[in-house]
Amino acid sequence: MTFARILQVFKKEMIELRRDKWARFRLVIPPIIQILVFGYAATFEVFGVSTAVLDLDHTQESRDLVSRFVYSDRFQIVKIARNQQEIVDGIDDSDAAIAIVIHPGFAQLLRKGQTAPVQVIVDGTNSNTALIALGYMNEIAATFSRDYMTDHLQRTRDGPPLRGALVTLEQRPWYNSGLNSRWFFVPGVIGTLVLTMIVNLTSFAIVREREVGTLEQIMVTPIQPVEFILGKTFPFFLIGLGEVVLIAGVGTLWFGIPFVGNPLVLLLGTSLFLLSTLAIGLLISTLCMTQQQAFATNFFVVNPLFTLSGFSFPITSMPTVLQWLSYLNPLRYYLVIIRATFLKGVGLSVLWPDMLALAAIGSTLLAVSILRFRKSLD
Amino acid sequence: MSAPDKPKIRVAGLTKRFVGTTAVEGATFDIARGEIFGLVGPDGAGKTTVMRMLAGVMRPDAGSIEIDDVDVVADPEQAKLHLSYMPQRFGLYEDLTVDENIRFYADLFEVPRKLRDERTGPLLAASNMEAFRRRLAGQLSGGMKQKLGLICSLIHTPQVLLLDEPTTGVDPVSRRDFWRILYSLRESGVTILISTAYLDEAERCTRLALFHEGRLRYCDTPKRLKALMPGTLLAITSTAARDLHKALLGRDGVMSVMLVGDGVHAVVDDADRRVPELSAALDAGKIPHGELVRVTPSIEDLFVGLLKDEHAS
Ligand SMILES: Nc1ncnc2c1ncn2[C@@H]1O[C@H](COP(=O)(O)OP(=O)(O)OP(=O)(O)O)[C@@H](O)[C@H]1O
Ligand SMILES: [Mg+2]
Numbered sequence: 001m002t003f004a005r006i007l008q009v010f011k012k013e014m015i016e017l018r019r020d021k022w023a024r025f026r027l028v029i030p031p032i033i034q035i036l037v038f039g040y041a042a043t044f045e046v047f048g049v050s051t052a053v054l055d056l057d058h059t060q061e062s063r064d065l066v067s068r069f070v071y072s073d074r075f076q077i078v079k080i081a082r083n084q085q086e087i088v089d090g091i092d093d094s095d096a097a098i099a100i101v102i103h104p105g106f107a108q109l110l111r112k113g114q115t116a117p118v119q120v121i122v123d124g125t126n127s128n129t130a131l132i133a134l135g136y137m138n139e140i141a142a143t144f145s146r147d148y149m150t151d152h153l154q155r156t157r158d159g160p161p162l163r164g165a166l167v168t169l170e171q172r173p174w175y176n177s178g179l180n181s182r183w184f185f186v187p188g189v190i191g192t193l194v195l196t197m198i199v200n201l202t203s204f205a206i207v208r209e210r211e212v213g214t215l216e217q218i219m220v221t222p223i224q225p226v227e228f229i230l231g232k233t234f235p236f237f238l239i240g241l242g243e244v245v246l247i248a249g250v251g252t253l254w255f256g257i258p259f260v261g262n263p264l265v266l267l268l269g270t271s272l273f274l275l276s277t278l279a280i281g282l283l284i285s286t287l288c289m290t291q292q293q294a295f296a297t298n299f300f301v302v303n304p305l306f307t308l309s310g311f312s313f314p315i316t317s318m319p320t321v322l323q324w325l326s327y328l329n330p331l332r333y334y335l336v337i338i339r340a341t342f343l344k345g346v347g348l349s350v351l352w353p354d355m356l357a358l359a360a361i362g363s364t365l366l367a368v369s370i371l372r373f374r375k376s377l378d
Numbered sequence: 379m380s381a382p383d384k385p386k387i388r389v390a391g392l393t394k395r396f397v398g399t400t401a402v403e404g405a406t407f408d409i410a411r412g413e414i415f416g417l418v419g420p421d422g423a424g425k426t427t428v429m430r431m432l433a434g435v436m437r438p439d440a441g442s443i444e445i446d447d448v449d450v451v452a453d454p455e456q457a458k459l460h461l462s463y464m465p466q467r468f469g470l471y472e473d474l475t476v477d478e479n480i481r482f483y484a485d486l487f488e489v490p491r492k493l494r495d496e497r498t499g500p501l502l503a504a505s506n507m508e509a510f511r512r513r514l515a516g517q518l519s520g521g522m523k524q525k526l527g528l529i530c531s532l533i534h535t536p537q538v539l540l541l542d543e544p545t546t547g548v549d550p551v552s553r554r555d556f557w558r559i560l561y562s563l564r565e566s567g568v569t570i571l572i573s574t575a576y577l578d579e580a581e582r583c584t585r586l587a588l589f590h591e592g593r594l595r596y597c598d599t600p601k602r603l604k605a606l607m608p609g610t611l612l613a614i615t616s617t618a619a620r621d622l623h624k625a626l627l628g629r630d631g632v633m634s635v636m637l638v639g640d641g642v643h644a645v646v647d648d649a650d651r652r653v654p655e656l657s658a659a660l661d662a663g664k665i666p667h668g669e670l671v672r673v674t675p676s677i678e679d680l681f682v683g684l685l686k687d688e689h690a691s
Pocket of ligand 2: 426
C-alpha cells in the first residue's frame with residue numbers, strides 16, 4: 001500500500017467534485033432545507049386548531065370553559081353550533097378538526113363536586129394533529145378544574161371540599177414545553193441526513209466508476225483495491241464532517257439549539273459513524289451495476305435504518321425483535337451521542353459504550369465491504 | 379531477459395465458465411515478442427474474456443498464462459507492471475482534462491514526472507491531439523477518447539499491450555492514427571494483442587486467432603488462413619443481388635454465398651468447371667449479373683467460409 005497512490009485517487013476525486021457544479025448545490029441546499037423543515041414543521045406543536053363548540057349547558061361554568069378555548073392560541077373557534085347536527089356537519093365538512101360538546105347539567109355536576117364529562121369529537125383523519133390537540137385540551141381542562149376548585153373553596157369556606165376533577169391530566173411534560181421537541185429533533189436530523197447523504201454519495205460515486213468503466217480500467221493498474229477505496233472515500237468523509245458542521249451551525253445559530261457538550265467528543269462520534277456510512281455505501285456499490293439500482297437499494301437500506309434508530313419512534317415501544325435489530329444500527333448509537341453532546345453535555349465517560357459499538361459496527365462493515373469489493377471486480 | 383525464440387506470451391488450456399455458459403474453453407496459443415496478434419470472432423465468442431484473463435483481472439477456471447516468466451494466474455500484480463489493458467470500453471474520467479487523465483494514470487504506475495512529460499508529448503503528437511490537452515475528456519470525440527485511452531495505457535511503456543476492440547466506432551482518420559502508433563510500438567518491441575470487429579484491421583495483424591463460441595478454431599497468419607479456405611472465391615456484381623443470391627444458393631458445387639456491397643461472393647469447389655455452368659444458369663434465369671471474377675478472399679469471406687464449414691461437419 002502506498003500513500004502516494006491513495007493521494008492520487010483522492011486528488012482526482014477532489015478535482016471531479018470541484019468540476020461538478022451541481023455538487024455544491026446538492027451538498028448544501030438539501031441539508032439546509034431539511035433542517036428548516038424539521039426545525040419549523042416537525043416540532044410536534046400545533047397552533048390554531050380549527051374547533052367547533054356546542055354549549056348546551058348555558059351556565060357561567062360552561063361559558064368559562066369555552067372562553068378558555070377561545071383565548072388559547074392553540075385553538076381557533078371556527079363555529080359556535082346550536083345543535084348536535086351542526087357539529088356533525090362541521091366535522092364532516094372539515095371546517096373543524098375538533099369539536100367540544102358541553103352537555104346540559106355540566107355545571108350542576110361540578111357544583112356537586114362530581115366529575116363532569118365534556119365530549120370531544122376529533123377528526124381522526126389527521127390523527128397526529130388531533131392527538132396533540134387532545135393533549136392541549138387536557139391541559140386546559142385541568143387548569144379549568146384547578147381554578148374552579150380554588151375559586152369554589154374561597155367562596156364556600158365551610159362547604160364540603162371538592163375532590164372531583166373534570167378531566168384527568170396526562171403526558172403533561174411533553175407537550176407543555178414545545179421547544180423540547182425541536183431540541184430533540186434538530187440534532188437527530190444531523191444523524192439521518194449524514195446517513196442518507198454519505199451512503200448515497202459513496203455508492204453512487206463507486207457505481208458510476210463501474211458503470212463508466214473506469215473501475216475496470218483502474219484495476220489493471222498496480223493500484224490495490226484498498227488504496228482505491230481509501231482515496232475514493234476520504235473526500236466523502238470530509239464532506240460528512242462538513243455536513244455536520246453546517247447543520248449544527250444552522251441548528252445552534254438559527255434555532256438556538258444549545259450545544260453544551262465537547263465538540264471533540266462529537267467529532268469522534270461523527271468519525272466513527274461516518275466509517276459505518278462509508279462502508280454501507282461501499283457495500284451497496286458492490287451489489288449494484290448501475291446507479292439506478294444503487295438508488296433503489298439505498299432507499300431500502302436507509303429507510304429501515306432510519307425507522308429503527310429512535311429518530312422519531314421510540315425504540316422501547318418497538319417489538320422485541322426489532323429492538324434487538326436496532327442494536328446493529330449505527331444510527332441508533334450516533335443519535336444517542338449527538339443528542340447527548342448537544343443537550344446534556346455528557347462526555348466519553350458516559351458515551352463510551354456507544355462509541356465502542358459504532359467502532360465495532362463500522363470496522364466490521366468496512367472489512368466486509370472491502371472483501372466484497374475485491375470479489376466484485378472479478 | 380527471455381531467449382529470443384521463447385514466446386512472449388504462452389497460453390495453455392485456458393478455460394472460463396460462467397453460470398450457464400462456457401465463455402472460453404481450452405484455448406492454447408503462443409504470441410511472439412513484437413507480434414500484433416489479432417483476436418477475431420463473432421459477438422460472444424469469448425474475446426473479451428480471454429483479454430481479461432490475460433490482463434490478470436479475471437481468474438481462469440483452468441489453464442495457464444505466462445507472460446515472459448511471470449505466471450499471470452498466480453501473480454497478477456506482478457504481471458500488471460509489464461502490461462497494459464485497454465478494455466472494450468475504456469474508462470476515462472470525463473470530468474478531468476486530457477492532461478489530467480494522462481497524469482492520473484501515470485501516477486498510478488508511479489511514472490516519474492520528468493519521464494511522464496517526455497513521453498506525453500510524442501504520444502499526443504502521434505495522435506494529433508496536442509491542441510486538446512486542456513479539454514475535458516468528456517468533450518472529446520469518440521475517436522479522440524479512444525486515442526486518449528491508448529495514450530493512458532502507454533504512459534508506463536508496457537511490454538505487452540492488450541487492446542479490446544479499440545477502434546470500434548472510431549472515425550477512419552483516428553483509426554489511421556491509431557494503427558500508426560501500433561506499428562511504431564511494434565517496432566520498439568511491444569507485443570500487442572488486439573481484438574477487432576473490423577476485418578481490414580485483422581488483415582494487418584501478424585497472426586490471427588479465430589474464436590467461435592469460446593473455442594479457438596484457427597490460429598495462423600492472415601495469408602495462410604486464406605489458403606486454408608477450400609474452393610475458389612468468385613465475385614459477381616449484380617443489380618439484383620438478392621435474386622442472384624437466391625439463385626446460387628444450394629446449387630451443385632456452390633459451397634457458400636454471401637451478399638456483399640455490389641453483388642455477391644460465392645465459393646465454388648472447382649472454378650474451371652463451375653464458372654461457365656453458373657453463367658449459363660444465370661442467363662437462363664434472366665438474372666442480371668456481371669462477369670464471374672476469381673478473387674482472393676478477404677478475412678470476412680474466410681470467416682464465413684470457415685465457420686460454415688464447421689457447421690456443416
Ligand atoms: N461476467 C460475466 N458473467 C456471465 N457471463 C459472461 C460474463 N462475461 C461474459 N460472459 C459470457 O461469456 C461469453 C463470452 O463473452 P465475451 O464478452 O468474452 O465475448 P466477446 O467475444 O468479447 O464478444 P463481443 O464481440 O460482444 O465483445 C458470452 O456468452 C457472454 O455472455
Ligand atoms: Mg468483447
